Amino acid sequence: MLKFTAEHEWLKLEDGVATVGITSHAAEQLGDLVFVELPEVGAELTKDGNAATVESVKAASDVYCPLDGEVAEINQAIVDDPSIVNSDPQGAGWFFKLKLKNASDANALLDEAAYKDLIA
Amino acid sequence: MDDQTVLKKTPLHALHLSLGAKMVPFAGYEMPVQYPAGVLKEHLYTRTDAGLFDVSHMGQVVVKARSGTYADAARALESLVPVDILGLKEGRQRYGFFTDENGCILDDLMITNRGDHLFVVVNAACKDADVAHMKAHLSDCDVTLLEDRALLALQGPRAEAVLAEFWPDVVDMKFMDVCDASLHDAACIVSRSGYSGEDGFEISVPAENAEQIARALLEDLHCMPIGLGARDSLRLEAGLCLYGNDIDTTTSPIEASLEWAIQKARRPGGERAGGFPGARRILDELTNGTSRRRVGLKPEGKAPVRAHAKLFADSEGKTELGEVTSGTFGPSVEGPVAMGYVPAQYAEPGTQIFAEVRGKYLPMTVAKLPFITTTYKR
Known part of the structure; x- marks a missing residue:
């Protein structure tokens, strides 16, 4: 199941674990990323709290946590080469995997059609 | 706005x-x-x-003495700018700055000898104030902003x-x-x-x-x-200052490490020493130095350190030194680059200091400017 947030994140949900990244729209708006800072594995994150930081040449931006959960895995590849987020934001450019506190919380997020309406 | x-x-x-x-x-x-x-x-x-x-958007301004001679326009502008303008040859340009009574910087500008007049280029955000400043003080010159x-x-x-x-x-x-x-x-x-x-x-x-x-x-x-x-x-x-970030009315030219722009003729012992706003402080600083200096800063990690990040002597944030005035990721350097002000005893290239970024104290090294090799055709 693929879900989205109004803060331009996507979540791919499988067995109570959400793979989280930023949308193509967000990546395009941010421009070429030069730095990514990810949370630590094991960190307990809360919905709408800071989860990661991305920086372009121009500015730093926060990436918010879309749901409550524990960081199960991070994508070191985008720390080593932030340009992956620009080239494949909704694939190889994923940020982290979140073991959700309540898997059903995801139901309240936007579906793809609703997100597309939002950015239209 | x-x-x-x-x-x-x-x-x-x-x-x-x-x-x-x-x-x-x-x-x-x-x-x-x-x-x-x-x-x-x-x-x-x-x-x-x-x-x-x-x-x-930058201001292009013609300063012409009513006498019609370059020397009169040059002498007049020297009363506002601590640069050797009289000694500038026709068809040559020089960097300078308007100073205030406190010896700080009102704006930086480029000054050209155009034969019988001066052509100056000033920052967009300051251009109206600069033109008013010149009109108020250069009573024997016509000052015209080219629109x-x-x-x-x-x-x-x-x-x-x-x-x-x-x-x-x-x-x-x-x-x-x-x-x-x-x-x-x-x-x-x-x-x-x-x-x-x-x-x-x-x-x-x-x-x-x-x-x-x-x-x-x-x-x-x-x-x-x-x-x-x-x-x-x-x-x-390139290590160049942005007015409003790296230099402003709280920084003197010597604090800003811009003393290279003040030629011998305007320095202590020079033919036309002083004679500009704030000269007492600036001439004193040319001789005795300043307590703080603008320096290049090279963050050791990959994280850009942006303007207004606080600088510390230690990794626990105990001894504050100053702050970053410009900072970004340098695409040609392939890493973060910054400039900021530190006490003079920390201004030596190679000195390690720390910057506070999102609650962490990141190590950075005082670096020589520019960060790149310039290609000016001298």
């Missing part, structure tokens, strides 16, 4: 839109921050080929070749030379200068010819349009 403010447009506004620029408010103007290529590619392209920048001209900056190692297609004589110019040129039959003023750290030119053109000339330059396969985003990262890698 509130929503009611009407942003001014430069003569190249329509061109920017047609090139797909992302426009932002800057110093009262709607300016291109980047084009579709993006800041990173625009920056790197300027260092390998040539970039064309619209800097028409009917655009200013293009063509920067990069291929800038000479791009401009030579239209005007072959450009190859005879050296860094900081200024001369008249006819481009597409328009009367232009070309200076071999810029603010990117690269060889290049600033070209003052009549407003009505600006788009035609810009389009013609952009037809060259080695020239692309560059926005304000890359202009900022280019000038920072």
